[in-house]
Amino acid sequence: MKLTGIVLDASHTKMGKSCVKCSEAATVVARLGDPFCRACFLEYFTHKFRATFGKSKAVRNGEKVLIAFSGGQSSCAMLHLVKEGLQNGVHKKLRYIPGVVFIDESICMEQPQNDKNAQLESIRGWLEDSSFPAYISSLEEAMKASDSEVRILSVSSPEEVEVDFKNLKIDPSLNEKFIKLWHSTSTLTAKEDLLHILRVQLLKRISKQLGYTKIMSGESGTRLATRILTDLSKGRGSSVSQDMSFVDGRDKDVSILRPMREFNSKEIAMYNHQCGLQHVFVPNISTKAGQFTSINALTEEFVNGLQTNFPSTVSTILKTGEKLTSQQDAANTSSVCLICQSLLDMSELPCSASSATRYSQKLQKDDTNSMHMACNEAKDTCVASKPETSSCCGQGDGSCQSLKKNPELVSDDVSVYLCYGCRLMIKDVTDCSTLPPSVIDEVQRQKRREGMREEIQDFLLNDDDDGDDR
């Protein structure tokens, strides 16, 4: 974030710009040419942050809220705002009980150990400084089976003060699992998606394990506007609403809050500058990657470019997104994607983008017999192929897990349980058996249940009640 030209120096203030609120000399120009003095700007910023919570009434008094801290501009501002809001003597003290967590993602990056340690050291500085209960975990933990606990280091407890990489990386098998998955993911777009999904999954697991019911994620308005466009471009239109709203309630037990969504990245950078906050530079997989290497990178470039020339771009995109909804709230009974927990959006309508794509694929897979395929037959292709019945040892309740002995999962097996966007992502993962165990196990479970259901099909009286809580 460049600050040149945003923070007015003395020579500019001579030109007669004064704060719109108190007529003191202005030091910053917030959005669309509103000059503020330092005090009014900070007040405006803090008020907006609190108002975002106030509007939604999503957080109850005394609720435990976990702040997801990445070290970036936005999460530094967020952590600072929460800390300020909890100080004694503040008007309308915040009522929730915060904790803070950092997820170490350095496994995705090849960096000298010294750099990694230095970054972790700065992060630890921030965490300790917050005086909240603080935790550190690492991304590989997302590869742990869903029934086991993830490893979380507590920064604030005295017995575990020695937080360094020797402490963090404890299980080499997880490390190996992650690297395998990483290497079998062929495109940067899919890698970024995967990283995002694993991070969110891990955050949810950590909060559940520690007894938190809300996660605060520091995505700025600029970031969310970009997310809306990337979602659209990746076929995730149906989850736009959940991906950008203040409360993301896809998970019943832990919801994600986005309190920084009303600020654009420029405002956040100015806030940090005014408060003297020094964010931690942690390179990620997209750092230094070219504009044309991933959909995210391209879209970010596109949004920032437009924002420069048309300053209302970000807010217009966000307003459009706000008018959308997910059908998830309405239909709770429908099934959700095993990976991203969004509603399954594979349209079975004969005339839709997904059926048109299936038709194209079918055309090319079939031999020349299909030359005479009548249109009616084509409709059959619209129904996603159901997984084949599995053989079981005879216990019948799937407990024997005979399928587990046969881990030959092809992407078609997994795809059936995924939304359109996640299917696209999986396409770029060459070896589906490298997916996190939490996903694989769930696929196997669903497959077993479908097999069981098929077996007892003839004796079921009611179609709706399938005893499946999926």
Add this chain to the structure above:
Amino acid sequence: MPVSCRMCGKSAILKRPKTGDALCKECFFFAFESEINYTITSGKLFNRGDRVAVGASGGKDSTVLAYILKLLNERHDYGIELILLSVDEGITGYRDDSLETVKRNQYQYDLPLTIVSYEELYGWTMDAIVKQIGLKNNCTFCGVFRRQALDRGALLVKANKIATGHNADDIAETVLMNVLRGDIARLRRCTAITTGADGALPRCKPFKYTYEKEIVMYAYFKKLDYFSTECIYSPNAYRGHARSYLKDLERIRPSAIIDIIHSGESLSIKKDVKMPTQGVCSRCNYISSHSVCKACTLLEGLNKGLPKLGIGKTHKSRRLLDAAEKAGDSVKTETENSSTSSSTMKKEDLTF
């Protein structure tokens, strides 16, 4: 090393942009035609006995559309009657040339052709409009007028449906544009394969799921005769951004175009969002979400010498008109006009 066709095993000559598979010419034709047929039948675009006006501009999309609709109508016996319908906007050096192509197509495909012109419908050619308004905003006039001209032309030839050559790229681009402009009503409408079923003539887009590249490829290998030049008045900066973004997306992930259409189809809009209600224009009876439709407003502006009327916000243009009528004084109109023009100038890139 020769690559063999994915479908028949003979040597392939092209790679399909849509699926990435290598195909021979015959199999590509077969796949392309089958897919259009699938879209038409699954989307129930036509009924037996329909008289379908094919919007023909002489460009690649409409040329291929006319060709393939005729072909499929004969092959699969849709039982529809096809008419070519062209709109002459009156752009010298662009439309007059492309209309020559349409006239040739008329004989090549043996389809009747009707041309309606802006001049006879509205009394203005685009050349004359551009002289009035300049090179900015002119696309607003052209787009609004063309939409109505197609409908009027279709009524003239007694057609009951219009088919246009909008391809998947166009639709994906429109989805993005409507998000960028915050136009939620159009965002909802723009992915429908048939629109305007209530009120006006239904319009359908048989190429909704067809990549632009494949249409060019089809025309190239079928050696179809089409006209390809950019409109001389067209540079539309903002839409250009969306277009180049889409092209870049396609480069990164070729399926992005169809993915965006899928996203567009699966969007659902909050119930409490206010939507414009569709009514009828009080002057020309054409469908409109205001009491006076856009075409009538624009035309009024042209005829009264206030070409900026109808560009930008509605209440501003109303005010402009009221001021002009009250004053009756040409000098005052002039100043009023220039003072509002600066505020509408900012908007104009977003209005088309």
